[in-house]
Amino acid sequence: xxxxSDDHTKVGSIVLRNLVGHGYDGVVYPVNSxxxxxxxxxxxxxxxxxxxxPDLAIICxxxxxxxxxxxxxxxxxxxxxxxxxxGFREIGDAGRQLENEVREAAASCPxxxxxxxxxxxxxxxxxxxxxxxxxxxxxxxxxxxxSQSGALGTAVVDWAQAKGVGFSFFASLGNILDIGFDDLLDxxxxxxxxxxxxxxxxxxxxxxxxxxxxxxxxxxxxxxxCKAGRFAESAHAxxxxxxxxxxxxxxxxxxxxxxxxVRVADVDELFDCAELLSKEQQLPQGERLxxxxxxxxxxxxxxxxxxxxxxxxxxxxxxxxxxxxxxLPAAWSHGNPIDVLGDAPADRYGQALDVVLRSAEVDAxxxxxxxxxxxxxxxxxxxxxxxxxxxxxxxxxxxxGDKSVRTAVELMNRESLPTYRTPEQAVRxxxxxxxxxxxxxxxxxxxRDVPLTFKLDRAGLCTRFAELTSRGQAVLTEDESxxxxxxxxxxxxxxxxxxxxxxxxxxxxxxxYPVVLKVLxxxxxxxxxxxxxxxxxxxxxxxxxxxxxxxxxxRERRPDADVQGVTVQRMVSFARxxxxxxxxxxxxxxxxxxxxxxxxxxxxxxxxxxxELPPLDETLARRMLASLRSWPLLAGYRGRAPLxxxxxxxxxxxxxxxxxxxxxxxxxxRRGDRGRxxxxxxxxxxxxxxxxxxxxxxFTLSRAFRRRPRDARWHARGSAADSPxxxxxxxxxxxxxxxxxxx
Numbered sequence: 034x035x036x037x038s039d040d041h042t043k044v045g046s047i048v049l050r051n052l053v054g055h056g057y058d059g060v061v062y063p064v065n066s067x068x069x070x071x072x073x074x075x076x077x078x079x080x081x082x083x084x085x086x087p088d089l090a091i092i093c094x095x096x097x098x099x100x101x102x103x104x105x106x107x108x109x110x111x112x113x114x115x116x117x118x119x120g121f122r123e124i125g126d127a128g129r130q131l132e133n134e135v136r137e138a139a140a141s142c143p144x145x146x147x148x149x150x151x152x153x154x155x156x157x158x159x160x161x162x163x164x165x166x167x168x169x170x171x172x173x174x175x176x177x178x179x180s181q182s183g184a185l186g187t188a189v190v191d192w193a194q195a196k197g198v199g200f201s202f203f204a205s206l207g208n209i210l211d212i213g214f215d216d217l218l219d220x221x222x223x224x225x226x227x228x229x230x231x232x233x234x235x236x237x238x239x240x241x242x243x244x245x246x247x248x249x250x251x252x253x254x255x256x257x258x259c260k261a262g263r264f265a266e267s268a269h270a271x272x273x274x275x276x277x278x279x280x281x282x283x284x285x286x287x288x289x290x291x292x293x294x295v296r297v298a299d300v301d302e303l304f305d306c307a308e309l310l311s312k313e314q315q316l317p318q319g320e321r322l323x324x325x326x327x328x329x330x331x332x333x334x335x336x337x338x339x340x341x342x343x344x345x346x347x348x349x350x351x352x353x354x355x356x357x358x359x360x361l362p363a364a365w366s367h368g369n370p371i372d373v374l375g376d377a378p379a380d381r382y383g384q385a386l387d388v389v390l391r392s393a394e395v396d397a398x399x400x401x402x403x404x405x406x407x408x409x410x411x412x413x414x415x416x417x418x419x420x421x422x423x424x425x426x427x428x429x430x431x432x433x434g435d436k437s438v439r440t441a442v443e444l445m446n447r448e449s450l451p452t453y454r455t456p457e458q459a460v461r462x463x464x465x466x467x468x469x470x471x472x473x474x475x476x477x478x479x480x481r482d483v484p485l486t487f488k489l490d491r492a493g494l495c496t497r498f499a500e501l502t503s504r505g506q507a508v509l510t511e512d513e514s515x516x517x518x519x520x521x522x523x524x525x526x527x528x529x530x531x532x533x534x535x536x537x538x539x540x541x542x543x544x545x546y547p548v549v550l551k552v553l554x555x556x557x558x559x560x561x562x563x564x565x566x567x568x569x570x571x572x573x574x575x576x577x578x579x580x581x582x583x584x585x586x587x588r589e590r591r592p593d594a595d596v597q598g599v600t601v602q603r604m605v606s607f608a609r610x611x612x613x614x615x616x617x618x619x620x621x622x623x624x625x626x627x628x629x630x631x632x633x634x635x636x637x638x639x640x641x642x643x644x645e646l647p648p649l650d651e652t653l654a655r656r657m658l659a660s661l662r663s664w665p666l667l668a669g670y671r672g673r674a675p676l677x678x679x680x681x682x683x684x685x686x687x688x689x690x691x692x693x694x695x696x697x698x699x700x701x702x703r704r705g706d707r708g709r710x711x712x713x714x715x716x717x718x719x720x721x722x723x724x725x726x727x728x729x730x731x732f733t734l735s736r737a738f739r740r741r742p743r744d745a746r747w748h749a750r751g752s753a754a755d756s757p758x759x760x761x762x763x764x765x766x767x768x769x770x771x772x773x774x775x776x
Contacts, residue, residue, distance in 0.1 A: 107142025152207030174199015251293030
């Protein structure tokens with residue numbers, strides 16, 4: 034314990050008291066060059082003076098001294114270090130320099146690992162080890178908690194003490210100079226004392242390692258995350274807190290989903306999940322919930338909460354209703370929620386719950402009690418505990434009120450029966466369990482093998498696009514975009530540029546009427562904003578007039594733009610088609626990201642889209658589409674033929690193309706390209722009532738949805754993230770496409 038102190042106001046004093054004051058039976062050596070003893074324990078002036086070399090060093094000295102202490106620890110053979118000291122990159126450039134010095138010192142000590150700096154420390158309650166400066170320790174239990182915020186960690190400690198919720202492990206990561214989420218997730222996957230993991234995340238650094246570790250752990254243990262920084266302002270605050278870079282929040286959602294992690298909205302929900310996971314509940318086999326209550330109002334509240342989260346109210350079978358009718362008064366609700374009436378004694382609750390849990394149409398139950406004149410809160414709790422113990426299905430409770438139900442709530446907490454203040458909280462916790470089960474199932478899904486063949490001339494593409502990369506062009510023209518798409522076997526319409534009205538008329542005659550004209554300008558991405566699109570032109574006169582109007586209007590509205598003329602292409606209409614937008618970008622944290630959603634000029638307004646990390650297989654592509662609000666239109670709505678299947682190949686090909694674009698030559702496929710962060714500019718130019726042309730951005734695409742033959746053959750390569758290897762690359766093999774500075 035380097036920096037141990039007798040001054041009770043200093044961190045070094047608090048940490049030492051925690052180490053020796055919670056029953057830890059290991060040896061603790063205080064290091065203090067100015068004192069012979071600290072808290073009555075013999076102190077040593079230097080690490081090198083210790084009689085035996087310990088397994089772990091905890092440093093609580095000023096930031097400027099830490100680098101030298103790291104070298105001293107490494108020279109003495111200490112390979113585990115916790116740096117609680119603050120004053121590093123979170124304070125700015127001066128602190129960042131000190132952190133770099135610590136990193137260099139650690140690099141000179143092979144095998145040395147560091148937790149922190151700027152962290153609270155860690156706890157292992159089952160070993161009575163409290164290596165932190167939290168004011169209290171944690172009760173032992175089955176849930177692990179990893180937090181990027183030390184302050185939130187102290188709040189959880191205080192809450193756990195009050196609720197009696199036990200933890201197997203706690204760690205505060207701080208600035209994550211070395212040990213990160215992925216290292217601790219690996220550790221917890223093998224920890225027999227841990228049955229579930231909670232995370233508080235502000236930013237992810239080693240994204241691919243995190244994804245690999247999380248997917249491996251989520252297959253066997255639930256992971257629940259609370260991610261701060263949903264909006265630009267809060268993300269900036271989080272970045273200034275940890276000194277780390279934050280990515281787009283929607284991309285975090287996609288990454289958590291892909292890894293099998295359940296995300297909660299706030300700390301309240303995180304506590305609700307801790308309450309549930311700490312009680313060793315069985316996982317539900319489905320989402321069908323039964324609600325047993327002694328009051329109609331709370332039952333309705335629970336039902337609303339369930340349906341709002343896309344859960345299902347169990348539909349009781351006639352035989353279940355008949356059995357309940359034999360046990361309950363005639364005035365019971367005869368449906369779900371099961372209202373056992375306000376005068377329900379304890380045994381009535383127990384009998385009704387027993388019937389419900391034995392019913393095949395029920396996957397779990399929430400039991401709600403409101404204190405009334407004839408209510409027996411404690412007796413009912415005892416009856417519910419006995420009944421729940423005999424079932425393999427999850428049971429959650431909500432004893433509403435405070436003073437009159439306090440003893441019953443304390444009993445249910447002691448007996449590991451999850452209990453909440455409100456029915457909504459109980460339902461919310463149940464749906465988090467359901468979401469974990471859904472996501473875990475996806476981790477085990479093996480997509481069908483459907484062959485796809487197309488020839489890809491990477492060398493030719495490199496040559497063709499060499500000029501773009503050399504001049505640093507950020508946005509592809511429409512013609513360039515289509516050339517790239519065509520290389521991946523994605524059908525595109527032919528586009529021809531016209532600099533004069535005569536050229537436009539000639540090209541229209543060659544292509545065949547009707548045609549579409551669109552303004553041609555590198556600076557004008559959203560062409561409809563300058564009235565730069567003319568549809569369904571059926572003769573030469575229409576084409577001449579449209580050319581003059583488009584060019585004149587574009588130059589008038591965008592005098593800064595280089596208006597080079599128009600592009601001409603055949604008019605394509607689909608009476609029963611649907612316009613979608615498909616895009617790709619490189620997130621600064623997670624790398625390649627694919628987006629699909631409802632397209633058209635109102636795409637940004639509708640905000641109906643989904644994100645996923647490539648590569649995609651059939652299952653992942655279908656899940657993206659099914660998550661859209663407009664999915665019923667794709668699946669076949671009111672007699673229309675379903676369109677979704679024909680789009681899957683398109684989605685997967687674009688994902689493959691963007692994956693290749695993000696695996697340039699000479700780069701490690703596991704780490705990806707962490708260099709330039711290209712911006713995304715999206716265009717969505719219309720070509721008909723139900724169709725849009727390809728447009729460009731940072732390889733972003735927009736196209737009309739069109740049906741393809743039912744027997745279209747394709748093959749989606751399995752995601753490398755699904756590899757059984759712990760460190761499998763998420764982005765797949767490194768196959769260069771356009772060079773190290775592509776697009």
